[in-house]
Amino acid sequence: NAGVTQTPKFQVLKTGQSMTLQCAQDMNHEYMSWYRQDPGMGLRLIHYSVGAGITDQGEVPNGYNVSRSTTEDFPLRLLSAAPSQTSVYFCASKITGRTEAFFGQGTRLTVV
Amino acid sequence: AQSVTQLDSQVPVFEEAPVELRCNYSSSVSVYLFWYVQYPNQGLQLLLKYLSGSTLVESINGFEAEFNKSQTSFHLRKPSVHISDTAEYFCAVGSSSNTGKLIFGQGTTLQVKP
Numbered sequence: 001n002a003g004v005t006q007t008p009k010f011q012v013l014k015t016g017q018s019m020t021l022q023c024a025q026d027m028n029h030e031y032m033s034w035y036r037q038d039p040g041m042g043l044r045l046i047h048y049s050v051g052a053g054i055t056d057q058g059e060v061p062n063g064y065n066v067s068r069s070t071t072e073d074f075p076l077r078l079l080s081a082a083p084s085q086t087s088v089y090f091c092a093s094k095i096t097g098r099t100e101a102f103f104g105q106g107t108r109l110t111v112v
Numbered sequence: 113a114q115s116v117t118q119l120d121s122q123v124p125v126f127e128e129a130p131v132e133l134r135c136n137y138s139s140s141v142s143v144y145l146f147w148y149v150q151y152p153n154q155g156l157q158l159l160l161k162y163l164s165g166s167t168l169v170e171s172i173n174g175f176e177a178e179f180n181k182s183q184t185s186f187h188l189r190k191p192s193v194h195i196s197d198t199a200e201y202f203c204a205v206g207s208s209s210n211t212g213k214l215i216f217g218q219g220t221t222l223q224v225k226p
Contacts, residue, residue, distance in 0.1 A: 004155075031212035040121065042202060042216035043156075050211065058213065090155060094212040099144050099163060101212055103155040 002026050006091050006104035013081040013111045021076040021107050023091030031094040032074040033101070036060065036087040043090060049074055081111045114139040114205050118217035126225050127195055133188040133220045135203030142208040145186045147177055150200045150219075159201070162186060198224045 007022045025032065033048035035058075045058030049068040063085060065077040074093075078085060088108050092101040119134040137143065144163050148156040160171040167179040177188045186203060203217040 033212060033214075035214075035216075040218055042116075042118075042218045043204075043214075044216070045213055048211075048213055092156075092212075092214075099206065099210060100146070100158045100161060101214060103148075103157070105155045 004102050004104035006107050010108050017081050018079050023074045025093040029093035029095045033092050034076045035090045038087050083111045086111045114215045116217035118220045120220050122221045124223045128192045130191050131193050135186045137205050143205045146204040147188050148202045193224050195224050
């Protein structure tokens with residue numbers, strides 16, 4: 001198993017550009033989520049999904065969209081990037097009946 | 113609503129000394145408690161977790177944490193640290209409804225000096 005795979009690892013965007021951060025897991029986990037990590041603020045939940053076709057907002061959803069068409073993939077879309085979205089983004093997944101989440105290696109995004 | 117507070121942003125310590133990283137939480141419902149570790153330029157790895165039962169939980173690399181319900185704390189301890197323990201440590205809570213949503217503390221950077 002590759003676990004949770006995030007692509008790209010690094011990205012620089014200009015203000016107003018759009019892009020999609022990819023997240024894939026091969027563990028057949030039902031639960032998937034996106035967090036952003038900022039210095040001194042820990043990780044904050046952006047969006048999460050409890051299964052294919054089901055998504056919901058987390059603590060900081062503004063400026064981000066998600067969809068979950070398959071169990072394996074959970075992409076995060078930035079429609080119009082802003083400097084405030086400069087952050088490190090982590091995707092995580094969890095299987096039903098277990099409590100621990102597995103994290104990807106992160107995507108470091110800089111918006112200039 | 114749930115929240116987590118890690119009381120120290122940085123903890124410098126000499127190698128082989130003991131260390132305690134403090135974590136307090138608040139929640140109106142039953143929670144699960146976790147400590148995650150993040151090594152430089154890597155993702156988060158689960159260090160240990162408390163679900164129920166014994167209030168003292170241990171990890172395979174010598175860390176332990178004690179759940180204290182009355183003080184709403186889940187402090188992380190290690191009796192003797194190594195250089196390789198240098199990392200950022202995050203305390204997190206999840207609802208016992210087990211949706212996978214986690215609330216994280218601000219993180220504590222453990223700096224182990226030779």
